[in-house]
Amino acid sequence: MSHTKFKKIAILPAAIFLFSEPSLLAQEMPMPQVEATMNKEAKDKPSMQGGKIPPDARDPNANSGGYEYRHMDGWEDTDMIAVSKVIFDQFEYRNNGDSDVLRWDVQGWRGTDYSKFWFKFEGVDELSSNNGEMELQTLYSRAVSPFWDFQVGARYDVAYGTGSSGDRAFAVIGLQGLAPYWFELEPAIFLSDGGDISGRVVATYDLLFSQRLILQSRFETNFSLSEARKYDVGKGINDIQLGLRMRYEIRREFAPYVGLEWNRKLGSTAKILRDDGVDPSSLSFVTGLRLWF
Numbered sequence: 001m002s003h004t005k006f007k008k009i010a011i012l013p014a015a016i017f018l019f020s021e022p023s024l025l026a027q028e029m030p031m032p033q034v035e036a037t038m039n040k041e042a043k044d045k046p047s048m049q050g051g052k053i054p055p056d057a058r059d060p061n062a063n064s065g066g067y068e069y070r071h072m073d074g075w076e077d078t079d080m081i082a083v084s085k086v087i088f089d090q091f092e093y094r095n096n097g098d099s100d101v102l103r104w105d106v107q108g109w110r111g112t113d114y115s116k117f118w119f120k121f122e123g124v125d126e127l128s129s130n131n132g133e134m135e136l137q138t139l140y141s142r143a144v145s146p147f148w149d150f151q152v153g154a155r156y157d158v159a160y161g162t163g164s165s166g167d168r169a170f171a172v173i174g175l176q177g178l179a180p181y182w183f184e185l186e187p188a189i190f191l192s193d194g195g196d197i198s199g200r201v202v203a204t205y206d207l208l209f210s211q212r213l214i215l216q217s218r219f220e221t222n223f224s225l226s227e228a229r230k231y232d233v234g235k236g237i238n239d240i241q242l243g244l245r246m247r248y249e250i251r252r253e254f255a256p257y258v259g260l261e262w263n264r265k266l267g268s269t270a271k272i273l274r275d276d277g278v279d280p281s282s283l284s285f286v287t288g289l290r291l292w293f
């Protein structure tokens with residue numbers, strides 16, 4: 001092996017080590033020269049952001065279907081946009097063999113993701129006797145977590161027809177939201193103008209057989225801490241209501257349904273009804289529409 005080849009082989013490991021350790025080169029190079037070199041390299045590299053748009057750049061609106069961002073101030077903060085919705089969860093005819101009943105259960109709200117005005121309106125009208133009752137809640141709803149709203153407000157009940165029990169007013173405090181495993185819950189406590197404390201829990205669950213065919217199961221129970229015989233309310237758990245409704249969503253906003261509803265009065269409430277000659281249990285066939293807009 002020649003002397004020149006030997007010198008090249010001997011220098012090669014030292015060169016590899018030197019260039020693999022940039023810190024060693026930096027130590028040998030004065031700091032002002034290092035900064036000047038880095039600045040020059042940064043200027044030579046093309047910028048990834050900013051600058052002028054190249055003349056051959058793709059049109060950002062070419063595939064937007066005609067929609068174009070118009071730079072409207074405030075629309076970036078979509079959680080602060082006020083929206084509204086009204087949903088007829090139940091608008092149905094019930095037949096239990098003894099009476100024909102029109103039943104409705106409507107909710108609606110207006111506000112942002114965090115604060116809303118909320119109303120709940122439900123009732124029954126006995127078509128054969130022209131008796132019935134209605135309930136209206138007006139609530140302030142405040143988001144307290146991603147899936148739960150805290151609600152506070154007022155409730156007003158109206159009863160009409162033969163032997164009606166009259167009107168009542170309540171203060172309301174409750175929650176509404178989505179529990180684990182997709183159960184929708186509405187627990188609430190009521191304080192009447194007469195000082196009576198009562199409560200209600202409503203739970204629903206949607207089972208999807210397809211994107212359009214949906215079975216909704218519904219559970220409701222009411223309880224009271226005191227007896228109000230004038231309003232056919234006993235102390236303790238007043239009733240249990242179970243329902244099954246199969247709907248077909250022709251459109252998301254329009255869905256006819258059929259189902260069954262079972263209602264059973266319990267405890268002292270059932271005794272009050274028996275004393276008045278009323279059956280404390282009923283099973284109804286229901287047919288109706290679920291709507292929202």
